[in-house]
Amino acid sequence: ELKVEQNPLFLSMQEGKNYTIYCNYSTTSDRLYWYRQDPGKSLESLFVLLSNGAVKQEGRLMASLDTKARLSTLHITAAVHDLSATYFCAVDGEKGGATNKLIFGTGTLLAVQP
Amino acid sequence: ETGVTQTPRHLVMGMTNKKSLKCEQHLGHNAMYWYKQSAKKPLELMFVYNFKEQTENNSVPSRFSPECPNSSHLFLHLHTLQPEDSALYLCASSPRWGEADTQYFGPGTRLTVL
Numbered sequence: 001e002l003k004v005e006q007n008p009l010f011l012s013m014q015e016g017k018n019y020t021i022y023c024n025y026s027t028t029s030d031r032l033y034w035y036r037q038d039p040g041k042s043l044e045s046l047f048v049l050l051s052n053g054a055v056k057q058e059g060r061l062m063a064s065l066d067t068k069a070r071l072s073t074l075h076i077t078a079a080v081h082d083l084s085a086t087y088f089c090a091v092d093g094e095k096g097g098a099t100n101k102l103i104f105g106t107g108t109l110l111a112v113q114p
Numbered sequence: 115e116t117g118v119t120q121t122p123r124h125l126v127m128g129m130t131n132k133k134s135l136k137c138e139q140h141l142g143h144n145a146m147y148w149y150k151q152s153a154k155k156p157l158e159l160m161f162v163y164n165f166k167e168q169t170e171n172n173s174v175p176s177r178f179s180p181e182c183p184n185s186s187h188l189f190l191h192l193h194t195l196q197p198e199d200s201a202l203y204l205c206a207s208s209p210r211w212g213e214a215d216t217q218y219f220g221p222g223t224r225l226t227v228l
Contacts, residue, residue: 004156031214033216033217035219041221041222042204042219042220042221042222043157043204043206043219044219045216045217045218048216088157090157092214093214100145100147100162100164100169100170100208100211100212100213100214100215101159101162101170101214102159102214102217104156104157105156106155106156107156
């Protein structure tokens with residue numbers, strides 16, 4: 001069974017602190033996607049990581065991919081309240097993305113406190 | 115209008131009603147999707163369409179009936195739903211067929227079944 005697991009499921013952090021969200025997956029996918037969802041809103045694409053060792057950064061968020069460990073991390077630097085949201089990772093349903101299927105993780109609800 | 119749009123944004127229906135959800139994408143994409151998002155559950159893929167052809171049906175009950183009249187429009191027809199079908203229904207599209215890629219999501223329809 002294909003699984004994508006995120007931890008933690010809930011993260012409360014203070015402004016200015018750093019933290020990391022982990023995404024473990026059981027497929028042999030070599031691509032990974034990160035999305036953000038604000039309360040009551042839709043999913044917004046953050047990053048696409050296309051190969052082993054890929055690293056992408058946007059503002060206070062940095063995502064990396066280790067396909068051998070089947071692990072991606074989303075690192076938050078000096079958190080601000082605006083980053084409060086639910087973050088999802090997703091992987092290709094088949095290696096090489098031969099189908100259009102994405103398998104989503106359970107999501108991590110991030111709450112940044114002043 | 116740009117991106118992926120969905121109507122209605124909110125829908126309350128009884129178990130004996132028939133209603134339809136509409137999705138339209140203005141991105142020129144070749145694949146469209148219906149997802150169900152329930153509280154405390156991962157995003158569930160329901161259907162995938164390539165142009166008018168359905169290629170994925172993840173064991174979705176027959177009370178959900180998709181329709182894709184052209185490459186820009188996707189409908190989800192609902193009839194005799196159950197209270198457990200209450201959820202956020204998200205439509206998405208992606209550029210290429212037969213290749214996993216970033217999916218672009220609509221704002222969703224919040225469905226409540228009484």
